[in-house]
Structures are given as structure tokens and as C-alpha cells.
Amino acid sequence: MRRLLRLSPAGWRRRYGAEMEALLHESRPGPREALDLARGALDAHLHPQWPDRSGPAAWLIWLALVVLAGCVNTWIVGAGYFVHLESLDGILGNGPVASELDPFALLVSGAWALGAILGFLGGLRTAGWFCVLMAARPISVWLTTIALTAAVLGGQPRTAAAVISTMAVWAYVFGPLAGGYLVGFVALRRARTPLGTALAVPLLAEPVVVWLILSFAAIPTMLIAGGTWAGWERSLLIALGPGGAATPFNYAASVQIALWAGLLTAIAMRRRRRRTRGQDPPAGARVPAGPDPDAPEPLAARRAP
Amino acid sequence: MQRNRRPSELSELGRFEEPAVLILTSLVEGPRHGYAIVTDVEAVAGVRLGPGTLYATLARLEARGLIEGLPAEDRRRPYRITGAGRVLVRGRLERMEAIAATGLRRLAKV
Numbered sequence: 407m408r409r410l411l412r413l414s415p416a417g418w419r420r421r422y423g424a425e426m427e428a429l430l431h432e433s434r435p436g437p438r439e440a441l442d443l444a445r446g447a448l449d450a451h452l453h454p455q456w457p458d459r460s461g462p463a464a465w466l467i468w469l470a471l472v473v474l475a476g477c478v479n480t481w482i483v484g485a486g487y488f489v490h491l492e493s494l495d496g497i498l499g500n501g502p503v504a505s506e507l508d509p510f511a512l513l514v515s516g517a518w519a520l521g522a523i524l525g526f527l528g529g530l531r532t533a534g535w536f537c538v539l540m541a542a543r544p545i546s547v548w549l550t551t552i553a554l555t556a557a558v559l560g561g562q563p564r565t566a567a568a569v570i571s572t573m574a575v576w577a578y579v580f581g582p583l584a585g586g587y588l589v590g591f592v593a594l595r596r597a598r599t600p601l602g603t604a605l606a607v608p609l610l611a612e613p614v615v616v617w618l619i620l621s622f623a624a625i626p627t628m629l630i631a632g633g634t635w636a637g638w639e640r641s642l643l644i645a646l647g648p649g650g651a652a653t654p655f656n657y658a659a660s661v662q663i664a665l666w667a668g669l670l671t672a673i674a675m676r677r678r679r680r681r682t683r684g685q686d687p688p689a690g691a692r693v694p695a696g697p698d699p700d701a702p703e704p705l706a707a708r709r710a711p
Numbered sequence: 712m713q714r715n716r717r718p719s720e721l722s723e724l725g726r727f728e729e730p731a732v733l734i735l736t737s738l739v740e741g742p743r744h745g746y747a748i749v750t751d752v753e754a755v756a757g758v759r760l761g762p763g764t765l766y767a768t769l770a771r772l773e774a775r776g777l778i779e780g781l782p783a784e785d786r787r788r789p790y791r792i793t794g795a796g797r798v799l800v801r802g803r804l805e806r807m808e809a810i811a812a813t814g815l816r817r818l819a820k821v
Contacts, residue, residue, distance in 0.1 A: 435762065
């Protein structure tokens with residue numbers, strides 16, 4: 407159990423290590439306490455209560471975590487690109503549905519779920535909710551799969567496939583875009599600084615530019631395909647490259663999301679530092695020599711006539 | 712729905728807000744070290760504070776000047792509530808008391 411104390415930052419251990427060891431010695435810690443201790447160590451890294459010069463800054467740790475999450479996401483999706491479920495491709499076509507139902511895509515969702523947990527544990531709720539949004543993305547595909555099954559059983563496989571394909575494209579293509587805007591809006595509201603705005607605006611504009619270009623690329627193909635909704639959809643997939651919308655967008659999305667998460671983290675940390683500036687006690691414990699005899703009782707004073 | 716929020720440093724503590732109220736309430740009676748706080752809180756509120764939660768909350772309370780550490784006795788450092796901490800916890804407990812009284816009064820009418 408005491409080994410878990412080593413997970414805490416050095417400054418924290420110097421200040422609280424001996425006390426915590428004494429507490430662990432007196433109590434009978436179990437698995438629940440071990441988990442709580444590990445959680446407390448993570449909190450001490452992410453939210454040091456005074457400047458700890460013994461280790462990297464908390465924002466740097468957060469940034470490293472989100473960049474790592476982005477990289478892991480990219481690698482997993484990249485691996486998933488080469489290992490498709492042929493059977494699902496055969497049933498659902500070479501569209502984003504198959505890619506979303508890929509087990510690797512589900513692993514990606516798991517990574518986002520982990521990011522959400524870390525975000526909430528670390529007190530960064532915006533980043534946490536964004537991770538929840540990304541983790542829940544395949545739900546739309548699962549729902550359409552249920553609809554497909556129902557339609558196939560009802561004897562309308564062609565209609566069902568068309569509906570599902572269109573819904574999946576919409577969910578996959580515009581879902582992350584809407585999510586990006588939601589996060590951007592929250593980031594801008596939270597930032598309220600010229601630097602935050604300057605950083606956030608290009609990232610907000612980027613998906614718009616990308617999708618405008620893709621739409622313009624899709625229009626001629628749509629005209630060739632006959633100018634129908636189905637043609638537009640097909641042309642969009644063609645414009646996005648082989649394998650459907652999933653693969654290239656996933657690559658771009660992982661980098662973009664890592665940037666977003668990093669930006670949110672930096673803004674949050676900057677705001678927190680600004681808010682607590684001047685309130686931090688000096689490094690190490692402030693241990694008074696004796697009790698304070700003049701402890702005020704403002705509430706009683708307020709009630710006095 | 713617009714809530715009438717009163718400025719309080721405790722509300723900034725997020726998930727450590729409830730442990731903070733429990734710890735401050737425990738320290739109102741006098742200085743206590745970590746294990747004594749844990750046992751007192753468990754006896755009073757039926758909540759067992761884990762070591763990570765306890766010291767994360769103590770660090771926050773200390774950083775905000777709501778408690779202060781006394782000289783350690785055999786590795787165990789007692790903590791004492793400050794005047795500011797006393798004011799905050801009193802306000803919080805009075806609010807809780809008012810809510811409880813209102814709720815119980817309404818329940819009695821049902």
C-alpha cells in the first residue's frame with residue numbers, strides 16, 4: 407500500500423508522505439483505500455495546491471496525456487483500416503457503417519471513454535464531456551444496424567440499406583463537425599482571453615474550410631451521378647477517398663481532437679493559475695508555532711447589534 | 712431556473728466539497744490528525760474518507776487558509792480550523808439546517 411504513495415509528486419510526499427504513512431499504519435486499508443490513494447496521487451499531479459518545482463507543471467502532464475490519447479487513437483484507427491470485417495462490409499457496403507462497427511473502432515471508443523474518465527477525475531469537465539461525445543459516436547451506427555435488421559426482416563433490404571447508409575454518412579460526417587463546434591463554443595466562452603480566441607478561431611474555421619472544399623469537390627461528381635440525393639452521398643464518399651468517409655476523416659479527427667483537447671487544457675490551466683495567483687502559500691507547509699488566540703468570529707460579529 | 716448562488720470558496724472544491732464540510736465540522740471541536748478525522752467523520756456521518764480523498768481535501772483547505780497544520784507529533788500532524796474556516800462551515804451548516812427544517816416541515820404536512 408505504501409508503494410502507492412510513490413505515485414504522488416515528490417513535493418506532495420515531502421509535505422504529506424509521513425502523515426499518510428502514519429494514517430495507513432493506523433487504519434486497515436483495503437482495495438477501496440488503495441484505489442482512493444491512486445486517485446489522490448493523480449489529483450496531486452493534476453491539481454497541485456501550491457507551486458511544486460520538483461516536477462513538470464500540471465498543464466504539461468495534461469497536454470502530454472491528451473497528445474498521447476490522440477496518437478493512440480490514430481494508431482488504432484490506422485490498424486483498423488487494414489483489418490476490416492469483410493462480412494460486415496458485404497452486408498452493409500463499403501461505407502462508414504462497416505468502419506464504425508470495426509472492432510478497432512470500438513477500441514477507439516474505449517480510448518475516448520478512458521479519456522472521459524480521466525477528464526472527470528481531473529476536474530476538466532468540458533474535456534470529459536467531449537470525450538463522452540466521441541465515445542458515444544458509434545451508438546448512432548448501432549441504432550441504424552438495429553433498424554437494418556428490422557427492415558431486412560420486414561422484407562425491404564434495399565430501402566433499409568439506403569436509409570442506413572445515408573443516416574450513417576450524416577451521423578459520421580456531421581456529428582464530429584457539430585461536436586467540434588460545440589467544443590469550440592464552450593472553449594471560446596471559457597477562454598475569454600485574446601490568446602484563447604486567437605488560438606481557437608483557426609481551429610474552429612478548419613473543419614468549415616475542409617468541408618467546403620469537399621462539398622465543392624462533390625458537386626461535379628453529383629452532377630455526373632444524376633443529381634440525386636443518393637448521388638450526392640456517393641460523390642461525398644468518393645471525394646473523401648477509398649474506404650468511405652471513415653478512414654481519412656478519422657486520421658484528421660484524431661489530430662484535430664488532440665489539438666482541441668490540448669487547447670482546452672491550456673486555457674483551463676491558464677485561467678486557474680490566474681484565479682489562484684496571489685493565494686498560493688509558499689512551497690512547503692506553513693506550520694504555526696502555536697494556536698491563534700485571535701481567531702475571528704465574523705458571523706457572530708455580523709449578528710451583533 | 713436561476714439559482715441564488717452565494718459566494719463560497721467551498722463550492723470551488725468540486726467533488727471535495729462534501730469531504731471538506733465533514734472535515735471542517737470535525738475540526739470545529741478541536742485539532743485532530745488524519746486518523747482522528749477519519750474516525751470522527753465515520754462516527755458522525757457514517758462516511759469513511761479514503762486516504763487520498765482526505766489529504767487532497769486537507770491540502771485544498773490548507774491552501775485556502777481554512778485550516779492550518781500544527782507541529783507534527785510522531786509523524787502525525789494535527790490540523791486546526793482557522794477563523795475563516797469556522798465562518799464558512801458555520802454558514803454551510805446553517806444553510807443545511809434551514810433546508811432540512813423546511814423539508815421536514817413540508818413532509819409533516821403530507
